[in-house]
Amino acid sequence: MSDELVLPLAKPIIGVSGRTGTWRLQKPTYDSSKCIKCRLCWLYCPDSVIDLNEDAASFITINYDYCKGCGICSSVCPTKAITMSPEG
Amino acid sequence: MVYDEVVEIRFHGRGGQGVVTAANVLVDALLKAGLYGQAIPFFGAERRGAPVVAYARVSKKPIRTRSSIKSPSVVVVLDSKLSELVNVLEGLKPGGVILINSPEKLDIKKGFKTCYVDAVKIALRHNLMLSGWALVNMPIVGALARILEVPIEAVENSIRERMEGKIGELNAIAAREAYNEVVCVE
Amino acid sequence: MALKTLTGNYAIATAVKLARVKVISAYPITPQTTIVEKLSEMIELGELEADMIRVESEHSALAAVYGAASGGVRSFTATSSHGLLYMHEMLWWVAGARIPIVMAVVSRTIGPPWNIWTDHSDVMDHRDTGWLITFVENNQEALDETIKLFRITEDKRVYLPGIVALDAFILSHTTEPVDVPDQSLVDAFLPPREQPYVFRAGNPLVLGNIPRDLKWNMRMREDVHKAMERAKKVIEEADHLWEKIVGRRHGGLTECYRCEDAKHFMIGVGAWVGDMKEAVDYLRDRFGLRVGLIKVRYFRPFPSEDIIKWLNNAASAVVFDRSISPSVGGPVFIEVLASLASAGVRTPVRGVIAGLAGVDVTHEDLANVMLTSISEVEELGAFKQNVLWFYGGE
Numbered sequence: 116m117s118d119e120l121v122l123p124l125a126k127p128i129i130g131v132s133g134r135t136g137t138w139r140l141q142k143p144t145y146d147s148s149k150c151i152k153c154r155l156c157w158l159y160c161p162d163s164v165i166d167l168n169e170d171a172a173s174f175i176t177i178n179y180d181y182c183k184g185c186g187i188c189s190s191v192c193p194t195k196a197i198t199m200s201p202e203g
Numbered sequence: 204m205v206y207d208e209v210v211e212i213r214f215h216g217r218g219g220q221g222v223v224t225a226a227n228v229l230v231d232a233l234l235k236a237g238l239y240g241q242a243i244p245f246f247g248a249e250r251r252g253a254p255v256v257a258y259a260r261v262s263k264k265p266i267r268t269r270s271s272i273k274s275p276s277v278v279v280v281l282d283s284k285l286s287e288l289v290n291v292l293e294g295l296k297p298g299g300v301i302l303i304n305s306p307e308k309l310d311i312k313k314g315f316k317t318c319y320v321d322a323v324k325i326a327l328r329h330n331l332m333l334s335g336w337a338l339v340n341m342p343i344v345g346a347l348a349r350i351l352e353v354p355i356e357a358v359e360n361s362i363r364e365r366m367e368g369k370i371g372e373l374n375a376i377a378a379r380e381a382y383n384e385v386v387c388v389e
Numbered sequence: 390m391a392l393k394t395l396t397g398n399y400a401i402a403t404a405v406k407l408a409r410v411k412v413i414s415a416y417p418i419t420p421q422t423t424i425v426e427k428l429s430e431m432i433e434l435g436e437l438e439a440d441m442i443r444v445e446s447e448h449s450a451l452a453a454v455y456g457a458a459s460g461g462v463r464s465f466t467a468t469s470s471h472g473l474l475y476m477h478e479m480l481w482w483v484a485g486a487r488i489p490i491v492m493a494v495v496s497r498t499i500g501p502p503w504n505i506w507t508d509h510s511d512v513m514d515h516r517d518t519g520w521l522i523t524f525v526e527n528n529q530e531a532l533d534e535t536i537k538l539f540r541i542t543e544d545k546r547v548y549l550p551g552i553v554a555l556d557a558f559i560l561s562h563t564t565e566p567v568d569v570p571d572q573s574l575v576d577a578f579l580p581p582r583e584q585p586y587v588f589r590a591g592n593p594l595v596l597g598n599i600p601r602d603l604k605w606n607m608r609m610r611e612d613v614h615k616a617m618e619r620a621k622k623v624i625e626e627a628d629h630l631w632e633k634i635v636g637r638r639h640g641g642l643t644e645c646y647r648c649e650d651a652k653h654f655m656i657g658v659g660a661w662v663g664d665m666k667e668a669v670d671y672l673r674d675r676f677g678l679r680v681g682l683i684k685v686r687y688f689r690p691f692p693s694e695d696i697i698k699w700l701n702n703a704a705s706a707v708v709f710d711r712s713i714s715p716s717v718g719g720p721v722f723i724e725v726l727a728s729l730a731s732a733g734v735r736t737p738v739r740g741v742i743a744g745l746a747g748v749d750v751t752h753e754d755l756a757n758v759m760l761t762s763i764s765e766v767e768e769l770g771a772f773k774q775n776v777l778w779f780y781g782g783e
Contacts, residue, residue: 120548120585121605121612123485125595227564231394234566240394242564246420246505265566267527267663269559270751 130181135162139184141199147173149196156188156197204352206238206263211272212347214257215291216281218250221340222257224365225281228344229259229353231361236353241266254289261351279347280304281322281339300350300387304339308388318387320346325380329373338374345378346385355382395567397560400528401493401553402427403567404535405465406437407575408491412457412464414442414450418472419505420561421495425467447472451479451492458488459596461587463539466490469557470497473511477518483550484519484613486596487585489542490550491535492520496659497557498746506747507557509659510712512688513720519613521551521620522689524658528567530639531555534686536570537627540579546619548585556660557747570635578634617690624687642692644684647673648699651681653763654706655755656696658685658721661744665709667752672759680759685721693728700729700736705766707759711744718742718776739772743779754782 152174157165164178165188177188189197204210212229216222223244230240243258258272274294280303285291292312295301301315304322311317322339331338341362348358359375366374395403401424405413415425431437442453447468458464468476473494483490496512498504512522521542525531531553538551555561588594600606625641632638646666648654655665662684672680683699683706685692700706710719717723722740729736739762744750758779765772 120487121609122487122585123597123600123609124586125598127593127595227394230564230566234392234394239566240564242394243559244562246558246562265527267666268752269556269563269660269663270754271749273751 134180135183136178136180139179139182139202141184141186142179142202143177143182143184143186143188143197143199145173145175145177146196146198149194150174151194151196153193155191155193159187159191161185161187206261208262209266209268210261210277210351211275212259212261212277212279213272213275213294214259214279214281215285215289216255216257216340217285218253218255219336220255220281221338222255222281225279225340225344226257226259228341228358228361228365229347231364232344232348232353232357233261235357235360238263238353239265243272254285276300277302277347277350279343281343283309302343302347302350302385304343308386316387316389318346318350318385320381320385322346322381325377325384328380329377331373331377341374342377342381345381348378349382349385350387355379358382391569392566393569394564395528395532395569396423396562396564397528397531397555398423398495398562399427400532400567401467401535401555402431403569404532405491406431407570407572408463408465408536408539408579410437410439410465411462412440412442412454413466414444414453414457414464415466415468416444416447416450416472418447418469420497420557421467421469421472421493423562424493424495428465447476448479451476451483451490454490455479455483455486455488458483458490458584459486459588461582461584461589463543463582464490465492467493467495469495470499470511474499474514477515480515480518480520480550482597485609487548487613487616488550489539489548489582489584491538491542492550492552493535494552494554495557495561496524496554504746505557507559507660508711508745508747509554509720510745512552512554513712513714515552516689516720519549519617520689521547521549521617521687522554523551523687524554524685525560526660526662526684528560528563528565529637531560532567532569533631533635533637533639536575536579537631540630541620541623541627543580543583544620544623545583545585547616547623549613549616549620554659560660568637574634578631621690621692621694624690640684640686642685642687642690643695644686645695645699646682646684648681648683650679651699652679652704653759653766654681654683654700654703655709655759656683656685656706656721656725657709658688659711661709661711661750661755664750664752665755668755668759671752671756676760678759678763680763688721688724691724691728693724693731696725696728697732697734700725700738701732701734703736705737705739705762705772707739707741707762709741709743709755709758713742713745722776737766737771738775740776741779742776743781748781750779750781754779757782
């Protein structure tokens with residue numbers, strides 16, 4: 116019966132607005148040797164495109180399909196392990 | 204009393220004397236006596252010591268009326284000095300009953316039945332006091348039960364249900380004494 | 390089952406306990422406060438296993454209950470008058486989200502000036518939100534209808550929240566005998582909670598996003614309308630089931646009192662329906678007038694079919710409203726007119742505005758209005774004015 120109801124509900128899915136990575140002018144680059152695993156970039160990323168890899172050599176992965184290049188991760192990073200450079 | 208017609212009651216007291224509790228205990232007792240009751244508090248700018256009123260209805264059938272009580276058949280006065288401040292007889296039906304907390308008969312207008320009981324003396328006998336006031340509301344319900352022909356056991360049990368332990372026991376005893384001691388004159 | 394003496398507010402609290410509500414949130418306001426005071430006491434004594442969420446406003450109270458109910462638990466709140474108005478926005482959210490919740494509204498006059506006495510303006514102000522609205526006549530009905538409303542609102546054909554409205558003081562603070570059903574009977578009546586969806590960790594959902602297709606939005610509103618229509622049958626079923634299990638009926642959407650041979654009808658909602666019943670008896674016994682009373686138990690959904698059925702061959706009807714939609718008339722009066730017009734019934738109907746702001750109305754007052762109205766309609770075939778303001782006998 117609940118399938119027949121008209122509800123103000125939506126199911127969040129990845130990439131519902133298309134590949135927003137194509138909007139990017141500046142690209143974040145990650146240097147794992149400077150990373151202190153503080154997770155601030157992961158917390159602050161407004162598009163949730165940073166995944167954590169708990170035991171891997173590279174602690175974070177940035178999903179460039181959807182990263183818009185806003186630079187927040189770089190600016191909150193206390194050790195400058197993430198730097199922004201022009202999109203090539 | 205047969206209670207074919209609804210009997211309406213008005214209580215006069217002072218804020219803090221427990222007129223609402225008196226009306227509630229009465230309705231509990233009516234239920235135990237096989238009667239229907241309605242206890243109706245009245246709220247305004249109440250404060251301790253100010254004149255306050257509460258109402259009750261009694262009937263052998265469930266009571267449907269919700270409008271206010273303007274002409275009661277019984278008026279109950281918990282403090283005789285209140286009659287200096289408010290007209291406690293207002294709207295009282297001809298031939299109606301006034302029950303007053305007083306050590307002696309008071310001069311009430313003709314045409315009413317007057318009942319009096321020394322509820323202060325009864326309360327003090329059992330050390331029923333709080334913040335300098337005698338707790339007269341339960342003795343008054345006891346006296347009212349006599350007038351309404353409600354068995355005093357119904358009142359005693361209702362008091363014990365609402366007030367646990369020793370305080371309930373003492374109030375129940377005080378109610379029975381008032382039931383026995385109330386005097387009515389035409 | 391046992392007769393106890395309860396105030397209307399304690400009857401509501403007892404019903405909430407018997408319905409095994411899990412989350413309660415409310416902000417105090419006269420004359421509602423003693424409902425949640427009593428519920429707090431029940432939680433404290435271990436009689437009720439529920440969480441009481443304290444909040445800083447009525448808006449937050451309903452938001453908190455909405456959150457809890459969306460998470461899948463039976464939830465309850467209560468308010469009155471200005472508190473209900475402050476809650477207004479959240480009523481739309483809850484109804485639009487199709488989350489079953491039961492709320493008690495102790496109906497009280499809206500200021501200015503400040504006034505704590507009963508009238509129905511606060512409840513009527515929420516008639517378009519999509520909440521079911523029932524008005525009760527006495528404390529027994531307050532208890533019974535609160536329990537029933539949990540079942541009705543949680544029925545998959547409905548999935549809408551509901552208000553049980555009781556009159557300030559003349560019910561909320563008046564003590565009278567109430568038959569309290571055993572827990573086992575209520576458990577037999579009330580199945581475990583169902584709702585259209587549940588918010589849970591690990592199952593992300595988005596509620597209330599801006600729609601791409603505006604017609605989706607419109608369809609949701611139509612769906613609320615249809616659910617409200619379906620609720621009519623669900624209310625009748627719940628009433629019959631309650632009778633089967635507990636042995637007591639109040640009527641479904643309406644109760645018709647001495648209607649069988651009635652020519653002239655009184656119509657009303659709320660506690661003063663009791664005084665109207667007294668007025669019907671008085672008019673019949675004293676004047677031999679064939680008067681009946683339609684007690685509208687549910688204002689939403691509105692029982693148009695019942696109104697049409699009873700008034701189809703009636704000589705006249707007088708609707709008593711304890712609130713007013715300025716320039717039109719009382720809300721019940723408006724619905725009665727609309728119902729009759731939709732069926733082409735041309736029975737003369739008068740709307741009487743009375744008892745606003747807690748102004749006392751006695752059964753003699755009501756009977757006098759009926760006597761005047763009946764003589765007008767018998768003489769002229771119509772009423773002199775359609776909307777009449779009545780201030781009472783004094």
